[in-house]
Amino acid sequence: MLPTGTGASLSTILTALRSPDARLDAPVDTGHPAGLSAANGYGFVDTRRPVLVLNDVTKTYPNGRDALKDVDLVVPEGDFVFLVGASGAGKSTLMKLLIRDELATQGTVILDGDDMARLPRRKVPMVRRKIGIVFQDFKLLPTKTVRENIAFALEVTGTSRRRIRPAVERALALVGLTAQAEQYPKQLSGGEQQRTAIARALVHDPKIVIADEPTGNLDPLISWEILQLLLRINELGVTVLMATHDADIVTALRKRVVALEEGRVIRDEIGGGYHRAG
Amino acid sequence: MLSFLFFSISRAWQGFWRNAAMSLAATATMTLMLLLLAGFWIIQAGFLASLTYVEDKVGVVADLHDNIKDADRLDVMARLSAMPEVRSVEYISKDEALQRYREERAAQGQDDLTSFLPTNPLPASLEVKLRKPEDYRTVAGLLEIEPVVAKVQNIEDTTDRLVQITTFLRTFGVLLLAVIGAIVLFIVINTIRLAVLGRAEEIEVMRLVGASDAFIRWPFVFEGALVGLLGAAISLGVLVGAAEPLSRFMVGFFQILPINVGSISRDVTLLVVGAGTGLGVVGAWVSVRTYLIR
Numbered sequence: 236m237l238p239t240g241t242g243a244s245l246s247t248i249l250t251a252l253r254s255p256d257a258r259l260d261a262p263v264d265t266g267h268p269a270g271l272s273a274a275n276g277y278g279f280v281d282t283r284r285p286v287l288v289l290n291d292v293t294k295t296y297p298n299g300r301d302a303l304k305d306v307d308l309v310v311p312e313g314d315f316v317f318l319v320g321a322s323g324a325g326k327s328t329l330m331k332l333l334i335r336d337e338l339a340t341q342g343t344v345i346l347d348g349d350d351m352a353r354l355p356r357r358k359v360p361m362v363r364r365k366i367g368i369v370f371q372d373f374k375l376l377p378t379k380t381v382r383e384n385i386a387f388a389l390e391v392t393g394t395s396r397r398r399i400r401p402a403v404e405r406a407l408a409l410v411g412l413t414a415q416a417e418q419y420p421k422q423l424s425g426g427e428q429q430r431t432a433i434a435r436a437l438v439h440d441p442k443i444v445i446a447d448e449p450t451g452n453l454d455p456l457i458s459w460e461i462l463q464l465l466l467r468i469n470e471l472g473v474t475v476l477m478a479t480h481d482a483d484i485v486t487a488l489r490k491r492v493v494a495l496e497e498g499r500v501i502r503d504e505i506g507g508g509y510h511r512a513g
Numbered sequence: 514m515l516s517f518l519f520f521s522i523s524r525a526w527q528g529f530w531r532n533a534a535m536s537l538a539a540t541a542t543m544t545l546m547l548l549l550l551a552g553f554w555i556i557q558a559g560f561l562a563s564l565t566y567v568e569d570k571v572g573v574v575a576d577l578h579d580n581i582k583d584a585d586r587l588d589v590m591a592r593l594s595a596m597p598e599v600r601s602v603e604y605i606s607k608d609e610a611l612q613r614y615r616e617e618r619a620a621q622g623q624d625d626l627t628s629f630l631p632t633n634p635l636p637a638s639l640e641v642k643l644r645k646p647e648d649y650r651t652v653a654g655l656l657e658i659e660p661v662v663a664k665v666q667n668i669e670d671t672t673d674r675l676v677q678i679t680t681f682l683r684t685f686g687v688l689l690l691a692v693i694g695a696i697v698l699f700i701v702i703n704t705i706r707l708a709v710l711g712r713a714e715e716i717e718v719m720r721l722v723g724a725s726d727a728f729i730r731w732p733f734v735f736e737g738a739l740v741g742l743l744g745a746a747i748s749l750g751v752l753v754g755a756a757e758p759l760s761r762f763m764v765g766f767f768q769i770l771p772i773n774v775g776s777i778s779r780d781v782t783l784l785v786v787g788a789g790t791g792l793g794v795v796g797a798w799v800s801v802r803t804y805l806i807r
Contacts, residue, residue, distance in 0.1 A: 363723030391724035
């Protein structure tokens with residue numbers, strides 16, 4: 236069982252979500268952060284809407300390995316969450332479940348009110364448009380300029396040209412790449428490439444940004460720059476979920492930390508370090 | 514809908530030129546494969562025409578008795594002409610038979626000895642052309658029992674052999690064309706698959722930013738069609754360029770064959786354009802599908 240004891244409140248949320256008259260965007264008592272309430276000794280009711288709910292999620296791959304085991308996680312809107320753990324702890328699998336690249340073997344994954352398991356295939360693209368994804372290896376298209384890479388995310392979702400141009404300008408300004416807009420990825424530094432990728436993730440106004448080791452390929456100084464950018468995005472109201480190995484960053488920022496080990500959540504605390512305190 | 518079409522086509526055009534090396538390699542393969550297909554199609558058409566030409570030569574020759582009434586002969590000829598198996602009936606008189614014999618001897622450079630004969634020894638005959646050599650027995654059997662007929666020249670064995678050989682060659686030709694078609698299909702689809710594989714990252718990004726299947730698929734399908742059409746255009750250009758010198762070289766050969774150049778070039782054009790576009794579209798569809806089924 237989780238040391239934080241969030242299981243009971245989770246089932247309350249899910250019951251509320253499943254009842255026919257439930258409004259998915261209504262504030263729900265997530266009971267989080269239980270770790271905090273346990274630590275400071277007084278009750279805490281989080282009235283923010285959960286943007287992400289995992290209930291008792293298990294993912295077993297065809298080879299029989301459990302990549303995730305009984306994972307419970309609630310992320311309210313506007314949260315900034317670090318997902319930490321060694322390679323193979325299940326971080327990537329968790330990310331794949333969120334973007335519905337994989338389906339959970341057991342349990343429920345709900346993103347902004349959509350139950351992934353019940354989502355018809357043709358609706359999957361609509362859910363992905365609520366998510367901005369950032370990768371360690373940037374995944375920029377080498378044959379397109381910075382501007383085209385960012386606009387690409389809107390073009391392929393059928394956005395009209397009239398609306399693409401201002402959205403791209405805004406995203407470029409936010410990540411500070413207006414001057415480099417006409418350059419190709421290979422002409423940019425690693426940090427600039429990752430900023431391009433972040434702009435692409437943001438251009439369609441996502442509810443949540445999922446970043447998979449976004450600083451993994453960058454040196455410490457540039458990593459901080461990227462993190463400053465993610466924090467700013469979070470301040471604008473976008474929920475951020477960032478998987479990372481970078482202990483310095485996690486420990487320094489004192490944000491919510493969810494630690495995975497062998498597919499289980501072993502720690503979920505606000506203001507935690509990379510390693511368990513004490 | 515219109516803007517989606519515009520989007521797909523412009524993305525296809527962009528995709529083609531931004532990955533020029535891969536696109537041109539696919540187009541080159543497509544062109545070579547279409548030329549191979551067209552080449553075998555033309556050879557097959559000529560081959561079938563040759564077989565038909567040879568089969569047309571098969572006929573029943575019936576020698577007639579001397580001194581029969583013209584009315585009896587005409588009656589037999591009329592009845593033969595009415596048979597569905599018979600293409601034509603020709604009467605060769607004794608004089609004509611002698612004339613032909615002399616011409617044949619002269620053509621072979623041998624002395625004509627017939628002038629030393631007191632009378633013309635050659636019989637008059639009926640030459641019956643058949644629609645299909647398989648009907649030889651039926652027609653020959655009927656002629657044998659006609660009173661005006663002295664003897665039916667027996668070429669039964671030869672006809673049987675010929676029918677065997679042409680049937681075999683026809684089947685072989687169709688099989689060969691089918692094998693070539695399968696090879697072309699396989700190679701073209703694999704080439705397009707490679708071209709799409711080279712852009713797996715682009716497809717992945719599209720999926721991750723929430724592009725619907727149609728937005729991912731159709732640009733690639735149009736791009737495949739573009740590769741096919743371009744390959745077809747180049748192939749037809751090469752064929753038109755080659756047609757002139759080739760036909761001059763083969764003019765004597767083709768003149769004797771019952772070959773319809775107009776219908777062959779129409780068939781080949783349809784084949785090249787149809788196969789090119791079809792293979793491009795199917796290849797792209799199948800290749801992209803791999804990434805969409807998840």
